[in-house]
Amino acid sequence: MTEQRNTRMNSPTEEALLLQEARHDPNKFGELYQLYVERVYRYVYSHLSDVPAAEDVTAQTFLAAYESFPRLRQDDCFAAWLFGIARNKIFDHFRRSMKTTPLQDWDSLGSGDDPALLMMQSEQAQQLAQMIKQLPEDDRELLRLRFLAQMSFAEIADLIQRKEDTVKKTVYRLLARLQSQAEASHE
DSSP, X not given: OOGGGGTOOSOHHHHHHHHHHHHHOGGGHHHHHHHHHHHHHHHHHHHHOOHHHHHHHHHHHHHHHHHHGGGOOTTSOHHHHHHHHHHHHHHHHHHHHOOOOOOOOOOOOOOOSOHHHHHHHHHHHHHHHHHHHXXXXXXXXXXXXXXXXXXXXXXXXXXXXXXXXXXXXXXXXXXXXXXXXXXXXXO
């Protein structure tokens, strides 16, 4: 399949075709793995903040998905189903380890040559991370699913069993609230 599949699916019909192929040929599940592994790993890591544990839980997620793939209904959203498995594996990990880890600081800002700009970006990233840490867990989870797992609003809605419009409004309100808090702190 194409290189673009590694980061994001081009269309729902392309994913549907790949799912159909995987139903008939289990070896095609590897293409689904390639399509989603990075997104699942980022999502898991955001919960665990531990590279070996995140790799292990990601592997467990795909093993469980592969084993239960024949039971996936045609009308199920694959991404929501897969991230539901990932959530369960994360919960299993926490139950085993009995510890919690905070949302990891995600610095997605670009780097430049100007040291002052880099320092300012670092401070802004730290401030944003602190604001995110203060959000309720449900809100942090929505941000993880949207930005780390790169799930669509429809996929998130399917996973958490809410209406798509409700999810979209909640995420946009969260972003607006974070932006206004950031602007207020700069004044």
